[in-house]
Amino acid sequence: MKKEWLRVFVHMLGVLPLSLILFDALTGRLSVNPIQDIEQRLGRAALYFLVASLSVTPVYTLTGWRSVLPRRRALGLYAFLYASLHFITFAAIDYGFDIQEIGRLIVEKPFILLGLTTGLLLLPLAVTSFDYFIRTMGRKWKSLHRLVYAAGVTVIIHYAWAKKGDFFNLRGDILKPLLWGALILVLLVLRIPAVRRGVSRVRQRIIGNGLIRRFAEK
Amino acid sequence: MENKLKHVAIPSSEITPKDLYLSRRDWLKMAGIVSAASLLAACAPRPAVVPPTLAPGTGSDLTDELGDPANTFEQITSYNNYYEFSVDKQAVNPLSANFRSTPWAVEVSGLVQNPKTYTIEDLLKLERVDRVYRLRCVEAWSMVIPWTGFELNKLLAEAEPMTSAKYVAFTTLLDPEQFPGQNSPFYPWPYAEGLRLDEAMHRLTLIATGLYGEGLPNPNGAPLRLVVPWKYGFKSIKAIVKIELTETQPPTLWNTIAPEEYGFYSNVNPNVDHPRWSQRTERRIGELDRRDTLMFNGYGEEVAGLYEGMDLRVNY
Numbered sequence: 420m421k422k423e424w425l426r427v428f429v430h431m432l433g434v435l436p437l438s439l440i441l442f443d444a445l446t447g448r449l450s451v452n453p454i455q456d457i458e459q460r461l462g463r464a465a466l467y468f469l470v471a472s473l474s475v476t477p478v479y480t481l482t483g484w485r486s487v488l489p490r491r492r493a494l495g496l497y498a499f500l501y502a503s504l505h506f507i508t509f510a511a512i513d514y515g516f517d518i519q520e521i522g523r524l525i526v527e528k529p530f531i532l533l534g535l536t537t538g539l540l541l542l543p544l545a546v547t548s549f550d551y552f553i554r555t556m557g558r559k560w561k562s563l564h565r566l567v568y569a570a571g572v573t574v575i576i577h578y579a580w581a582k583k584g585d586f587f588n589l590r591g592d593i594l595k596p597l598l599w600g601a602l603i604l605v606l607l608v609l610r611i612p613a614v615r616r617g618v619s620r621v622r623q624r625i626i627g628n629g630l631i632r633r634f635a636e637k
Numbered sequence: 638m639e640n641k642l643k644h645v646a647i648p649s650s651e652i653t654p655k656d657l658y659l660s661r662r663d664w665l666k667m668a669g670i671v672s673a674a675s676l677l678a679a680c681a682p683r684p685a686v687v688p689p690t691l692a693p694g695t696g697s698d699l700t701d702e703l704g705d706p707a708n709t710f711e712q713i714t715s716y717n718n719y720y721e722f723s724v725d726k727q728a729v730n731p732l733s734a735n736f737r738s739t740p741w742a743v744e745v746s747g748l749v750q751n752p753k754t755y756t757i758e759d760l761l762k763l764e765r766v767d768r769v770y771r772l773r774c775v776e777a778w779s780m781v782i783p784w785t786g787f788e789l790n791k792l793l794a795e796a797e798p799m800t801s802a803k804y805v806a807f808t809t810l811l812d813p814e815q816f817p818g819q820n821s822p823f824y825p826w827p828y829a830e831g832l833r834l835d836e837a838m839h840r841l842t843l844i845a846t847g848l849y850g851e852g853l854p855n856p857n858g859a860p861l862r863l864v865v866p867w868k869y870g871f872k873s874i875k876a877i878v879k880i881e882l883t884e885t886q887p888p889t890l891w892n893t894i895a896p897e898e899y900g901f902y903s904n905v906n907p908n909v910d911h912p913r914w915s916q917r918t919e920r921r922i923g924e925l926d927r928r929d930t931l932m933f934n935g936y937g938e939e940v941a942g943l944y945e946g947m948d949l950r951v952n953y
Contacts, residue, residue, distance in 0.1 A: 450715070450716055450726065450727050451708075451711075451712040451715055451716045451922050451923070452716060452726075452778050452920065452922055454920065454925070455778070455920070513920075513927075514927070515926065515927070520915075520917075520918070523915075524915055527910065527915070528912075528913060528914070528915065529913075530913055580913060581913075582724075583775075583776075583891070583895075584823065584894060584895065585894055585895045585898075588894075588895075589823060590823055590824070590893075590894040590895065591823055591824065591894045591895065592720070592724045592823075593823060594821070594823065
């Protein structure tokens, strides 16, 4: 029971973006372009939870706080939930299920193709997120779930390309994609085994193994 | 004439004699009036200052020449691309609340016989027109906006362009204290835009100094901005301090940032696709379904001649 607060906190965070969108919709606080507003907010929420799920292992590496590890699944599933809602808003509400136009957009517009790619990378991870698959797939499960690293890269390019500017020449409205991209890069670098071991060793020398754990879980 | 009505943006000032033109407040009053006689009686001379008696944006009978209703004052002033304030369209309105648009001077210079620095008061003396124009953003949304202002050609006629002048370059105020966005290193500030001289001289090309019959609100580029209704919205530069005639094509901000995406011409064109966003359709603010985007934003009959013989795929 004592450890439940973190689980509750993650779920509160999980429903927060959707609650805020619903609240704004019901109280007339969306922009005058509400479909686009909802679409973009859902997309950003997906990004936030993807980054949160990618930060679980590095947070453990940096702090030794074990209780964050079981929360990764919920964070990843929230990322998938918001990515799905983002896509449904795009296809169903924004483009009214105009399959032909949506198909053309996916083929013609690299940034939409990259968004779809990100969603398709997350799909098998969501499907195999149940205990059953973790048990039965063994090693393969871990390899499969490394796809999330690729999703971390494609989502940033998708985000950056959706904005006015030139991401690769650092011109225009690229500040936020740049910061989120830098964060994802750090989170990926912290997973490189050598880096991870080094950070772990430094952490143990400075704060020991159980300090954070004792602090966090009293 | 019938045919023309369908395609040409007829300024309301050309339908109604200018002295009878209704202020927005009168338009609102008019909503309940049916007979033509009482309509005329309501046409009081326009007072010098029109205090808004009704909350702006409560609706109006204004439509563009295609019959689509004007967007509300609230819509037009709460959703603005104005990166000098913020890249967030909804943040522009609150951030621009204290913008100082008076005193204001505009330098008209370069290849002209009569270079001059005008005050905003000088410019307001130019023949006033009212135009209900569609504005099509490159982000694939659009609005219908009732501007007031003057035709740019009236100002250029006073300046008398030299025969060597081929382009008109516009510059926005550079003032990072008032424009926090200008502290961002990712843009070649100040905002700059340009037109070919014949585009600038076209009778549809407007310098807007007002919206809905009142002064131009800060989020829309107070005290004066360019409006080129057949081009994507970013061509319509805001808070102009300099208009310079040049011989060579002037650099423009978005063209400098991403030349393969934002051409110098940037005419609304559903057939020439933007590499990232589809330009085939758009969402009119206030509507749920997408509309097909019109060639030259629906002003083709008026402006297509400017581009005769040009390959619009090359000159996008």
